[in-house]
Amino acid sequence: MKFSLAAATALFAGAAVAQNVAIAHPPAGASMTSGQNFTVQLNKANSLSPSSDIAVVIGLNSCTSGACPDPSQEIGYVLYSGPFSPSQSDDPALPPNQNFTVQIPPAYQGGQYQIACAHFSLIGVSICAP
Ligand SMILES: *[C@@H]1O[C@H](CO)[C@@H](O)[C@H](O)[C@H]1NC(C)=O
Ligand SMILES: *[C@@H]1O[C@H](CO)[C@@H](O)[C@H](O)[C@H]1NC(C)=O
Numbered sequence: 001m002k003f004s005l006a007a008a009t010a011l012f013a014g015a016a017v018a019q020n021v022a023i024a025h026p027p028a029g030a031s032m033t034s035g036q037n038f039t040v041q042l043n044k045a046n047s048l049s050p051s052s053d054i055a056v057v058i059g060l061n062s063c064t065s066g067a068c069p070d071p072s073q074e075i076g077y078v079l080y081s082g083p084f085s086p087s088q089s090d091d092p093a094l095p096p097n098q099n100f101t102v103q104i105p106p107a108y109q110g111g112q113y114q115i116a117c118a119h120f121s122l123i124g125v126s127i128c129a130p
Pocket of ligand 1: 036037103
């Protein structure tokens with residue numbers, strides 16, 4: 001399933017968007033296997049009002065010949081799409097965050113992949129920081 005962000009972004013044309021959500025887990029370079037369930041942890045910048053969150057889409061892109069697609073253009077295979085409601089965890093060192101358990105499609109073969117994420121809030125749509 002491919003999903004293009006271009007149309008959604010256009011809905012919010014003119015809105016200044018900043019990267020206010022970061023993919024905190026898995027770490028860059030993590031290695032996983034087909035069919036594996038894993039946690040995607042999204043951290044939200046502390047300064048923003050929690051009420052502005054609407055949803056996130058987390059996608060998986062294949063990086064062929066070492067080059068990953070631009071996540072602002074292509075979200076890839078959708079691993080999760082739904083509400084985003086970050087909360088303060090027990091660890092006070094962490095900003096408000098939410099963990100999503102997602103599964104790598106069993107048919108996916110070895111290679112390099114990229115997790116991309118789009119954050120929908122009242123401010124607009126932005127791509128999560130890597
Ligand atoms: C992975 O997640 C899927 C869907 O949530 C579940 O059906 C499956 O049992 C999980 N597999 C493992 C190994 O935990
Ligand atoms: C998300 O998972 C991380 C790592 O296990 C944990 O430190 C954090 O508290 C969790 N976040 C929430 C909101 O429970």
